[in-house]
Amino acid sequence: MQSFLFSLAGSSMQRAQAPLKLRYADQSTTYELLVRTDHILGVVGYGTERPDALPPACPFVAAPLLPLYGGPVFEIWTAASPTRPCQIGQIFGACSGELVFGGVQLEEGGGAALEDVVGKAYDEIFNFLEKTGFHEPIRFWNYLTAITEDEQGLERYKRFNIGRHGAFLTRLRQAVPPAASCLGAHEGASMIYFLAARTPARAIENPRQVSAYAYPPVYGPQSPSFSRAGLHAQDGAETLFISGTASIVGHETRHHGDLHGQVAETIENLRALVANSGRNISLVPSEDWALKIYLRDPLYHEAVETALTAAFGAGSQRLYLHADICRSDLLIEIEALQHAAIGI
Ligand code: 3EB
Numbered sequence: 001m002q003s004f005l006f007s008l009a010g011s012s013m014q015r016a017q018a019p020l021k022l023r024y025a026d027q028s029t030t031y032e033l034l035v036r037t038d039h040i041l042g043v044v045g046y047g048t049e050r051p052d053a054l055p056p057a058c059p060f061v062a063a064p065l066l067p068l069y070g071g072p073v074f075e076i077w078t079a080a081s082p083t084r085p086c087q088i089g090q091i092f093g094a095c096s097g098e099l100v101f102g103g104v105q106l107e108e109g110g111g112a113a114l115e116d117v118v119g120k121a122y123d124e125i126f127n128f129l130e131k132t133g134f135h136e137p138i139r140f141w142n143y144l145t146a147i148t149e150d151e152q153g154l155e156r157y158k159r160f161n162i163g164r165h166g167a168f169l170t171r172l173r174q175a176v177p178p179a180a181s182c183l184g185a186h187e188g189a190s191m192i193y194f195l196a197a198r199t200p201a202r203a204i205e206n207p208r209q210v211s212a213y214a215y216p217p218v219y220g221p222q223s224p225s226f227s228r229a230g231l232h233a234q235d236g237a238e239t240l241f242i243s244g245t246a247s248i249v250g251h252e253t254r255h256h257g258d259l260h261g262q263v264a265e266t267i268e269n270l271r272a273l274v275a276n277s278g279r280n281i282s283l284v285p286s287e288d289w290a291l292k293i294y295l296r297d298p299l300y301h302e303a304v305e306t307a308l309t310a311a312f313g314a315g316s317q318r319l320y321l322h323a324d325i326c327r328s329d330l331l332i333e334i335e336a337l338q339h340a341a342i343g344i
Pocket of ligand 1 (some may be wrong): 110142180181182193214224225243244245246248
């Protein structure tokens with residue numbers, strides 16, 4: 001991981017400064033947190049509380065997901081221009097000139113239905129976006145405890161979709177929802193974190209898959225509100241945000257109980273999204289890729305690592321997390337981010 005950080009620093013000299021950087025850092029690279037805290041948008045911690053070394057002004061959210069192996073991992077979002085903290089209501093975030101980061105914990109436990117808790121959290125997020133002037137969400141991450149468990153006769157993921165849709169219906173300005181991930185956590189508090197900007201990302205769908213927001217009702221009374229990917233352009237550079245992607249073709253899960261089949265299908269879906277992004281490139285292995293891989297079983301790690309290294313290259317950043325996927329027949333889900341200069 002460390003060698004990647006150095007090679008990233010070297011290669012960034014040769015092209016336009018990316019407006020947004022994402023790094024997955026382990027504890028031994030904590031010094032990275034301190035070098036340029038004035039540019040940090042936010043830090044997400046996996047398997048860790050807020051690090052003492054992080055200045056209080058930097059937003060930190062503790063995700064209820066554990067890294068697969070080893071100690072804590074920090075997901076560090078950095079902007080090209082200096083950042084400043086901003087707090088509106090329950091949401092503590094930070095913004096640069098172009099982007100804002102924020103996170104919110106769900107207030108579960110008061111007996112309210114999950115759809116109401118989720119609706120309220122998204123309402124708070126939209127209030128935050130309105131007040132900070134960053135009206136356009138470009139990426140959401142949703143980590144929910146007990147995601148596939150029943151709550152009063154309806155699965156929690158289905159309740160989540162009802163709550164999210166309700167908030168988007170009244171508050172989202174975009175014609176289609178932005179990119180997202182939604183995963184199940186084993187412990188801790190459910191939470192949502194996000195990135196937003198002054199202009200929306202361009203939504204990208206996958207021709208191999210039915211759009212999630214058009215799934216048939218067999219998956220729940222309200223279809224999931226997310227785009228398969230979004231391409232956000234800014235300051236001569238682009239960031240491709242690929243949503244959580246799994247072994248789904250059309251709207252159906254493929255390769256039940258077959259890890260290798262699911263991994264191969266998921267990579268095909270990632271390739272299709274890159275091909276459909278409107279940029280004149282195919283999936284070329286490079287260090288510009290950051291992959292977050294959610295595995296239902298830690299034992300899957302080796303097989304998945306081999307396949308992803310072949311597809312994305314050894315220089316890609318890869319963060320493995322132990323998580324439940326929102327369909328119980330899915331063994332793996334992968335999200336991705338890529339930086340690229342505009343025009344290639
Ligand atoms: C899928 O393709 C897998 O509800 O926000 C992936 C990414 C999935 C985001 C969400 C769900 C979500 O349907 C599940």
